[in-house]
Amino acid sequence: MNLHIAATDRTPEISLTYQPLKLLIQGESFPEDVSAFYGQVINAINSLQTQAKGELQVEMAMIYINSSSIKAMYRIFEGLDAYRKAGNQVEVVWKAEEDDDIMQELGEDFKDRFQELIFSIIQHG
Amino acid sequence: MAEVVFDLYDREKLLLAEGQAILDNGDSLAIRQFAERLFDRFSKLVRENEDLTRHSDRQEQRLVKLNRNLKTQTLELEQQRSRLEGLSNQLAKYLPPQIHDALFAGKYDTQITTQRKKLTVFFSDIKDFTRTAESLQPEALTEYLNEYFSEMTQIALSYGATIDKYIGDAVMLFFGDPESKGVREDARACVSMALEMQEQMLVLQRRWLERGFENPFVIRIGINTGYCNVGNFGSEQRLSYTIIGGEVNVAQRLEASSDPGGILISYDTFVHVDDLVEVEERQAVNLKGIDRSIKTYAVKGRKSEADKPLRLSHAQGVYIDLSPKSLSSQDCLLIAEQLKSLARQLEDLQAEQLSLSKELIG
Numbered sequence: 235m236n237l238h239i240a241a242t243d244r245t246p247e248i249s250l251t252y253q254p255l256k257l258l259i260q261g262e263s264f265p266e267d268v269s270a271f272y273g274q275v276i277n278a279i280n281s282l283q284t285q286a287k288g289e290l291q292v293e294m295a296m297i298y299i300n301s302s303s304i305k306a307m308y309r310i311f312e313g314l315d316a317y318r319k320a321g322n323q324v325e326v327v328w329k330a331e332e333d334d335d336i337m338q339e340l341g342e343d344f345k346d347r348f349q350e351l352i353f354s355i356i357q358h359g
Numbered sequence: 360m361a362e363v364v365f366d367l368y369d370r371e372k373l374l375l376a377e378g379q380a381i382l383d384n385g386d387s388l389a390i391r392q393f394a395e396r397l398f399d400r401f402s403k404l405v406r407e408n409e410d411l412t413r414h415s416d417r418q419e420q421r422l423v424k425l426n427r428n429l430k431t432q433t434l435e436l437e438q439q440r441s442r443l444e445g446l447s448n449q450l451a452k453y454l455p456p457q458i459h460d461a462l463f464a465g466k467y468d469t470q471i472t473t474q475r476k477k478l479t480v481f482f483s484d485i486k487d488f489t490r491t492a493e494s495l496q497p498e499a500l501t502e503y504l505n506e507y508f509s510e511m512t513q514i515a516l517s518y519g520a521t522i523d524k525y526i527g528d529a530v531m532l533f534f535g536d537p538e539s540k541g542v543r544e545d546a547r548a549c550v551s552m553a554l555e556m557q558e559q560m561l562v563l564q565r566r567w568l569e570r571g572f573e574n575p576f577v578i579r580i581g582i583n584t585g586y587c588n589v590g591n592f593g594s595e596q597r598l599s600y601t602i603i604g605g606e607v608n609v610a611q612r613l614e615a616s617s618d619p620g621g622i623l624i625s626y627d628t629f630v631h632v633d634d635l636v637e638v639e640e641r642q643a644v645n646l647k648g649i650d651r652s653i654k655t656y657a658v659k660g661r662k663s664e665a666d667k668p669l670r671l672s673h674a675q676g677v678y679i680d681l682s683p684k685s686l687s688s689q690d691c692l693l694i695a696e697q698l699k700s701l702a703r704q705l706e707d708l709q710a711e712q713l714s715l716s717k718e719l720i721g
Contacts, residue, residue: 273365301411305367308407336417343410 235285237278245271246296250278255286259310260295260329263303272306279313283320290317295329295358296337304340311348318350325352332357374400455521457537458600469598473590477542478535479549479628480587480607481520482614483511483556483580488528491574503567504528507576510559518552523601529614533602536589546584546631553580553622554636554661560620581614583607583625583653605649612646613655626654634668636661 241247246261257279265271282290292314299307318324328341338355345353366372374397381393451459461467485491485507492500508525515522515532519540523531534545560578567575585606591598609625617623629638638656645652671679681694 269365269367272367276365301415302367304411304414305407309367336414336421339417340414343413347406347410 235278237275239275248275250275252286254291255288256291256293257314258293260293262298263296264298264300265303268300268302268306272303272309276306276309276313279310280316282313282317286317287322289323289325290314292324292326293329294326294341296340297331297334299337299340307344308347311344311351314351315348323352326354328353328355329358330355332359371400371404455523455600456516457521461537469591473588473592475586476536476539476589477585478533478587478589478602478606479542479546479582479584480531480533480602480610481549481553481580481582482529482531482611483553483578484527484529484614485576485578486619487574488576491576494574495572499572503572503576507563510563511556514552514555514559518548518555520549520552531611533587533589536602542584543631546582546628547635549582550622550624550628550632550636550658553582554658556580557620557622577619579614579617579619580622581610581612581617581624582622582628583610583613584627584631585609585625605646609644609646609649609653612644613653616641616644616655618657622658624656624658626656629654629656634662 236252237248237250239245239248241261244262245265246259246263249258250256259275314324314326326344328344330337330341338357341353341355345351345355378393378397381389447459447463454462458467462469495503508530511530512522515530518534519538520532520534521536521538523533525531534549535542539545540548557578557580560576564575564577583606585604587602587604587606589602591600592603593599613623613625623641624632624638637659639659641655641657643652643654667683669679669681669683671677686694
């Protein structure tokens with residue numbers, strides 16, 4: 235089932251579509267209740283293993299992300315990695331603003347932790 | 360069905376609960392299997408923790424940097440503000456306060472624009488200034504002049520005058536722009552101000568005499584009301600907020616014709632202050648470029664309350680203008696009785712109208 239969460243001043247826009255199979259997370263992330271906000275996203279990604287098949291395109295473009303949201307991102311990446319382990323290709327594009335070294339380095343950290351995913355980091359102006 | 364609450368640390372908490380049960384049970388195989396899963400989870404947690412801590416450090420570092428920049432910028436802004444404030448205070452001494460305030464509030468337009476407005480223009484200068492100045496030491500001259508200008512300026516500002524300029528020993532100011540209370544009130548404020556200035560000059564003269572200033576300054580004042588061009592005159596590079604026009608020259612000419620220590624006003628000013636001041640009509644003056652003879656009046660002082668005309672007017676056709684000086688005691692009584700009778704009739708009329716409207720509503 236498709237998922238779409240509109241952006242707020244504290245939470246990013248999140249969308250997961252099946253046709254095409256694509257996940258997008260972009261914006262700022264410092265929700266008041268991280269578990270409540272990301273729980274639905276993590277559950278949706280975990281259910282991909284049983285409900286989807288084929289290549290998954292992932293685009294992430296974060297501007298600011300707090301530590302609790304990073305913990306949630308780990309769960310998302312674990313879900314993506316589980317989908318890969320189920321025999322699917324997962325391609326992640328991590329976008330960071332040109333002058334934002336913090337977001338670039340965070341992308342590097344995820345890339346380093348989930349080495350089996352096809353992971354590229356792109357700088358944009 | 361109750362909504363399942365998601366917990367980011369659900370797996371860790373589950374492991375802890377499970378571990379407690381296995382430890383209590385004491386089954387060595389179960390403990391070993393549990394230890395393996397615990398090790399796996401713990402390894403992941405350690406990695407996550409490393410990443411999170413590093414990320415947190417980076418964020419802190421950025422915050423510290425931003426905070427430092429902010430502090431530097433705040434300091435620079437404060438220094439700039441302080442410099443601007445100093446500059447503003449210095450400029451305030453050179454500009455009319457209304458213009459200065461409008462400029463610094465960003466409300467003043469520095470375009471070369473002028474407009475025609477009815478203003479009350481004031482001129483004053485010190486009688487025999489050149490001769491008096493020559494008899495004084497420069498230091499003393501500066502001291503007395505500064506004292507004179509300070510006191511006059513203070514009075515002028517308290518009446519809301521726009522100080523146009525100081526020309527040597529002369530002062531030129533006006534009422535009616537950039538702020539105006541109406542032509543009549545502007546003229547009255549100007550004449551009241553002039554009276555206070557001459558009163559203050561008497562105080563200054565006594566003070567100066569005591570300090571050895573033998574022939575203290577005496578000033579002449581001329582006031583005229585009329586249409587002038589007011590606004591920014593000059594070029595794009597250098598502007599002067601001032602007034603020009605024939606009526607300005609009239610004020611200057613009146614000042615030259617005024618008695619030392621006196622105030623000479625034109626008829627156009629007089630009509631606005633006739634109930635305010637005692638005057639003495641003086642010789643009319645003629646000026647080049649002004650095609651009328653200007654009637655002049657020397658101001659002799661404020662009118663007492665008893666001399667003020669008794670006035671009453673209403674749009675419905677009531678107009679009463681009584682001059683107390685021309686009324687005898689008998690006149691006063693007679694008019695008072697007539698007015699009382701009229702007042703009673705008006706009250707009866709009003710009561711009648713009120714009861715009629717109540718009946719209609721009822």
